[in-house]
Amino acid sequence: MVSTATSIVALLSAGIWLDGWSRFSRDLSFAIPGIKTKLFERLIVKNDVSLYNRFEDQCILRPHAIALVFEGHSWTWRDLELASNRMAHWYQSKGIAPKDRVAMFMLNSPQFVISWLALLKIKAVAAFINNQISGPVLIHSLKTANARLLVFDYELLSALEESKDAIQDLGYSLFTITPREHVPELVHGHHLFEFMNWSELSADGFARESRSDVVIGDAVALIYTSGTTGFPKAAVMDHGRCTLASSIWAGICKITEKDRSYNCLPLYHSAGAVVGIGQSWISGCPVVLARKFSTTTFWRDVREQQVTLIQYIGELCRYLVNAPVDPLDKHHKVRLMFGNGLRPDVWTKFQTRFGVNTIFEAYTMSEATSALFNLTSGEDGAGAVGFRGPLIRTFQPGLRIVKIDLDTEELIKDKNGFCAECAPGETGELITLADNKTSQTRFIGYYNQPKLSNAKLIQNAFVQGDQYMRTGDLLYQKDGFWYFADRAGDTFRWKGENVSTAEVADTLGHVEGIASCTVYGVKIPGQQDGRAGMAAIVLKDEYWVQDPSGPRQEADDPMLQLNEKALEDFIDRLSAYASKRLPSYAIPRFIRIRAQDLDITGTFKNKKIELKKEGFDLTKVHERLFWWTPQGRYRPFGAKENEILLAGRARL
Template identity: 35%
Template sequence: MYISTVTLATLVIIPVLLKIFAPYFWEDVFYLKELVRILLTFVSRRKRRPLFLAVDRFIEQSALHPNRTFILFENKSYSYQDADKESNKIANALRSHACSQSGETVALFMRNEPTFMFTWLALAKLGCPVAFLNHNIRSKSLLHCFSCCDAKVLIAAVDLEDALTEIKTALEEKGVCVFIMTKECNTPQFISFTDKVESASDLPVCRSLRSQITFKSPAVYIYTSGTTGLPKAAMVSQTRLLAALAVLASNGVTAGDVIYLNLPLYHTAGFLIGFIGTIETGSSIVLRRKFSASQFWDECRKYNVTVIQYIGEVIRYLCNTPKKQNDKDHKVRLAIGNGLRTDVWRKFLNRFGNIQIREFYASTEGNVGFVNYIGKIGAIGRVNLFHKTLFPYALIKYDTERDEPMRNAKGLCIKAPKGETGLLVSKITDIAPFVGYANNQQQTEKKRLRNVFKNGDLYFNSGDLLRIDSENFIYFQDRVGDTFRWKGENVATTEVSDIVTMIDFVEEANVYGVQVPGHEGRIGMAAITITKGKELDCKNMFSHVASYLPAYAQPRFIRIQNCVEVTGTFKQMKKTLVEEGFNPTLVTDPLFFLDDKDKSYVPMTEDIFQAIVCGNIKL
């Protein structure tokens, strides 16, 4: 009787104690269990021979569930078998007509469409690494991105043919074979490809064509803007792609889910999470060319969508749409993404219902990530000992004025105490490698941080400032260096500055991001000096930035200065400029605003400023 009473009391007391002292105990246990399951699955696949790659998982799914819907796109449906056969046709057409061999890098220049997915599957079956070119870039940036991946074949959508004609001469000089997805090509030296695909066989591609691949081989190149220079091609290895299969499954997505994919496929989120993650689960994808706030929920209802992807801006746009009585009338149960602001998070849940938010932290080239599996509003993840053992990381003190980590008398970095903001660094190991950027050793080395906690150690420098609270939740604070983020895109200020200073009347340009009330991230602004004897030509300035830069990277505000202020080491000073922003009452220098309607930069007035702040002028 005594033992029974003690046992009963223990059973009552333990849950109470856990609730008080470890409120997230069971969530942590279930998450760690999932981590172990993912790790065991990954290790098991790594041991398979011949090598088991992400594309092999797709081939498995198409064999197991040939008639299951894979892609829904503009009222057209493609089964797993359809995708398999179509990718076989593309692969066989490439083998017959391409001027390169299996295993060589191919660049893909397309918008969101099923052909993007079919072409990647085809190239993966051939063992070819694929470089995803951002369909927004043009001219110098486009040629740079293509060149740095050493591709000899470029496959493009027909609606992007004009962009390629701008760099046609340079492509010819490089001996590049350009295929356009059309039956008849209008540009000399470009080759029509759709007709060749239609006449090709849909028989499976021989697995031996990818026998040269190792797990360290490049699978895809995804471009990311860094702190300086033009976009860099981050190499995603076959191992990383294999690991990416688990992203959706680890968040509870199953074969019965329908995933709404409106993020760009050339980005990490759209490709690795939306596309590759779906291959693992055998789910269905509703693919959109681009995000539309006005059509989002109607399409979710139409297709019975259960899982959505987001970046912070997507959720904010949805919250800014006019309220409707059927806002909560949908089947969406899960939202996966990053960059969600705390106030927008709450507003989204209150308006659209009890949707589970899985906010995460990761970067294309990085070697560590976090997941907010608890659902704590505002957090990007939760830290635990098991995760830290597998992927050693730390937050270190960072001097934002000197733009470098703080170091002690021994020259080693200093850990930031819990509750304080610090720079995230992650140890480079065999399990958590940092491969770097294609043909860009200088930028690769900049992301490596040496002698962090002991002489000779090597860490990946994330460039992100984070904070861990007393409950072990981790929060994003800011970015260091010269990169800002707008419309879900990273913008390298040096790249924008290089473009702006190409104009003959601009002597110098100091580009930075400024905050706009009610908006995620920072929007581009440029403080410029005018060349002696010249004057600002507002329409020419507009035409120039519109021709060379995608919309998200175009400076929306111009500030005219007599000289660009620099530090003692000749670094451009941005801090004061960022703080003053584009408010004409605070800034005595002439200010201009990019007006899309007038196709010109117009003088910034108090009325324009107030219209922007109030949201009456859309940015």
Template identity: 35%
Template structure:
């Protein structure tokens, strides 16, 4: 018996020594398992493409009567969402004649119809361009035009914005549909009545000509100068982004609160698609409200929240209440929280695990702080770096260009130093660029970084990686910025 115990102890000794040297071993192991699962899922989709729509169909089959979307005073189950999107797909087929591969632009705020429209388009094998519902005039026309959309679908409350650009849309022969039962404006057709008249019988998904590299979405990124750019998001990127919630520790019994705009990657990819990936219930709100945030969480038993930018600071700045810790929220997933706000948030609102993520809509490499280290935007992992090579390179902030050695190659910074984050562009980690904007697409590419002929994506971000492998955001260069809706 003693020899058996001694044998077990000796066998476990290397693991214990490794754990002593690396206190994050169990977190790293958990992340490794999650990453392998994601890889297996992507591999299956390469052989038999189903995309995120396949995950939705799985949800409908597994729990048809589970609540999917809760919005204001209404709620919709997965089977209801399936039927509503069937009606949308049939109405689009009948009145717009969309073909697989065509693009339709959605100009809507956060509401269930946004979800039905996208699912309907996905069932037809079409690409959705997600227009920012705050843009107007020249910007609206530019965003619509650069994705070659055949049709524009508009929320009822945005009629005035579309009327401003209607003459230009008419000149291009674009069909415009508004989500109302009647419309007396020449050039804008009502669409709600057509959806109501359509059958909700199942639609055979048009996926035969699609694969992981096919465009799934156009999501618009903004700069401090110039017009928005349409980032091409392929089917593989949608699937990978949807897996972030599971890698952050989201479970199928969670309830997620989405108030971030669905036209952007955080709300749509990480939020909505992540919920579909796990079969969650989504509490959908039109926009962020600091004063109503925790009341909503309590009312709907929310367990997972999302955040971007200064959202957490807005919450910390609200008047303190006795019931600040009276909620069921256990996990927050997002990006852009400051270290001081992070600590204040936990101190005030309780033991909520914060999973900070890093990445750009159009970027090819990102990070996840799966450990929960305060202040870090992510953590290095050997599997991640092997699959998606990246580096921090020396950058001259005065000349606004990477520093190169005598051979003309970039210089990787040592551990602990700040450098420009670049990700190697490859078949596994592509950069799809911006629709109809070759100049900006090429501007994001760095050539001959470490060897002749290689190609890297220029993130425009200065990062630092410490000796434990944690990644920290330092500064941003160029014209990229991330916006946050106004707090209320």
């Protein structure tokens, strides 16, 4: 009896050890939803692929249940169905037919969702135009979409008026979706646009059979890239990919109709629309939609609406962590948060402060042919964008990290001319299988931009005849976890070493006083050995004081000045921390104290182009600058120091 008990204990201990070593249970937790999703996808691909039909399924199952909550008002599934029927009839009255495109230049609102549903049910395609753009970028986006109609929120009229001649030259007819009663009477006869006037039209539905000819490659929307490095590109999101993505999120996170999801992300982006709204059409989970992200209202909305799931992207969590501490920080019902871009320096801070134990971090791109997922509730895997055990690799083999020349961004080939795969711990570029042999690995590319699409592809990567897509992102893997390192163009060389801007920013992010920062490389006159690191830092509010007599700092409020004593203390701590935590070559040689927030995209990605152009040029930068000195600390950088630098006498 004793020996039997001892054997059982030994077996259990071995099982626990084996699971800890191989993380088999984690592997299985991803594999099971993956298998279910594949079976589900195969079923609907054969018979019922339209993404709209997933919404219609919920209307049949729970017509009078809450589907959407927005600014205190609720819409049932039936409410959204009837409204989208009316709007679909309006689109048809304007001649919109299957596969026609309609540009949507709108803010987050139920009308955005209703318009998308209306277009989906008549098999037309929405082009989601970023509501933060204007001028040449807006014209480029509209030209790429090549649509017939542009529907917009009246609040965005000024951006359209700025480019009205160019928009009309493109042949667009403009209609505002904003009700007439919410528009000032003096502009009712505006020559640039008309009112949609859809709400009084027929609510008759559209037979499911009318969408029986939809195939997986048909577009559900054009979604534009963030434009951090230039003009945005329009990625084609199709029925197969959107169904797969929303199913995976719903399956891995075990989302049901009993949950409530909070979505404050822009709906013109794939995270906000395809994942944030799409998972609801799969799971039946009501979505609490916010007009935009706000640190002030975020947790209040979550508490008041009994939210159980929150969605994040990019720096959103950093903003919440930097907000003033509230006694109610942990008073909520959130069981899980899902999204992408949660950086390691914020990950555990967020969990500790707000008590959200489980995080589902994902890595994907609108145009990508695959994705990485990491569901974790503890320290194991914190900061990783994905986990790939043996089971996951079996079902999803087409992800590789390959060697790249960081100066030229060219892939490094082996003696046979094939890509060289990185060893564990070695940073390289992620490439994903794009062979079009399965629905999961199809590469669709960018709409109306064949050259840019082809530039993303590599032929004969590992064997003759294969095809992979370049992501442009640098990753590394360790113990089954995959970690994001940087964008390929952001990593630079200094003193013969590769410097990851993301890793440096994450490290500096632990210094108390920093609200946000971004790191980039700048050219030094006379220096041929790469680029020097520079960090633009936004300090927390307590570093600023009302002091009209102090030294002027160019800020939004001319009466707002830096607290000099606090700044000096911060620079001392930053110097000590950088010296201790960063290799000497990775320490930023310049620090720029920003007087206002960093410029970001609508998806909270830092825009670095202008910062790189300005560098440390004192004719362009009128904010406080510091540089790294041989004494191992940061000192003020001004005209005298600039003269030394330009004369080649500086020791960097």
